[in-house]
Amino acid sequence: MRSMKKRPVVVVTRRLPDVIETRMRELFDTRLNLEDKPLSRQELVDAVALADVLVPTLTDEIDADLLAKAGPDLKLIANFGNGIDHIDVPAALARGITVTNTPGVLTEDTADMAMALILAVARRIPEGSRIVPDGEWAGWSPTWMLGRRITGKRLGIVGMGRIGQALARRAKAFGLSIHYHNRRHVPARIEQELEATYWESLDQMLARMDIVSVNCPHTPATFHLLSARRLKLMKADAILVNTARGEVIDETALTRLIEAGAIAGAGLDVFEEEPAVNPRLLKLARQHKVVLLPHMGSATQEGRVDMGEKVIVNIKSFIDGHKPPDRVLL
Ligand code: DGY
Numbered sequence: 001m002r003s004m005k006k007r008p009v010v011v012v013t014r015r016l017p018d019v020i021e022t023r024m025r026e027l028f029d030t031r032l033n034l035e036d037k038p039l040s041r042q043e044l045v046d047a048v049a050l051a052d053v054l055v056p057t058l059t060d061e062i063d064a065d066l067l068a069k070a071g072p073d074l075k076l077i078a079n080f081g082n083g084i085d086h087i088d089v090p091a092a093l094a095r096g097i098t099v100t101n102t103p104g105v106l107t108e109d110t111a112d113m114a115m116a117l118i119l120a121v122a123r124r125i126p127e128g129s130r131i132v133p134d135g136e137w138a139g140w141s142p143t144w145m146l147g148r149r150i151t152g153k154r155l156g157i158v159g160m161g162r163i164g165q166a167l168a169r170r171a172k173a174f175g176l177s178i179h180y181h182n183r184r185h186v187p188a189r190i191e192q193e194l195e196a197t198y199w200e201s202l203d204q205m206l207a208r209m210d211i212v213s214v215n216c217p218h219t220p221a222t223f224h225l226l227s228a229r230r231l232k233l234m235k236a237d238a239i240l241v242n243t244a245r246g247e248v249i250d251e252t253a254l255t256r257l258i259e260a261g262a263i264a265g266a267g268l269d270v271f272e273e274e275p276a277v278n279p280r281l282l283k284l285a286r287q288h289k290v291v292l293l294p295h296m297g298s299a300t301q302e303g304r305v306d307m308g309e310k311v312i313v314n315i316k317s318f319i320d321g322h323k324p325p326d327r328v329l330l
Pocket of ligand 1: 058080081082083084106244295296297298299
């Protein structure tokens, strides 16, 4: 592990919680982006030319072209976030630049949001919460605003890492049976705790589930993992939830299937072209067939501070010549 100067130039591309910015200023020669909007491409080029350490977020495209413009001092990309699909990690490593992320600290918050989306879609919560303030509530009725019971239903989790497992714990408490597809089995002790059924075949799992939740990272191997062909395998009364990355689902195909009534609904916190959202999905949201959120799965005050602290630990450990705890390996 290459060490670096004790007070490196750390360029942070977005505003972070005050307590984190203050600590970073104390520890490092920190350059903050005081406007809370993504840096332009030219500003990013300037940032990598200047920085010893770059602290980007998922709104920055750190590709091979950009890395080719990095100055000789750039040795660490300490990502503020778990997902690293916006960083060309092989290109960074080939240039001798270490990459770190912030795993673990946003697990519970993201799992909460996945569970919230399942409930929101199944129990029509956003629709109900609009009806009351809009003055459209004429009183209780036995046949009005009926959603779908989730207790006793089957939940299929695509990607059983930390967040998938945290969702499974919540869902089990709600009386759902847990099914999962993953590259490999989770340890037997966790399978037993969750009473989880492993499906080697994603196709077969999708065909049997009442609710499907996407919890795997976006990598070249998972791009459009839920392709048009696979989405068509889902039951017509099933719902799909995604708090991972938009690119894992073929969003156009999903939209078409919901429009056609071939999938009952979806709860999406992430999209293929954020922050742009397919206008047809927006229309489905107005028809209350989908619930759309602005990528806020990990957005808690506590979580953002925890993420910032992890970034600081990774940078400090690198400065001291150690292997940072959250090094991204290929
Ligand atoms: C991450 O850290 O990758 C999350 O998507 C941010 O919410």
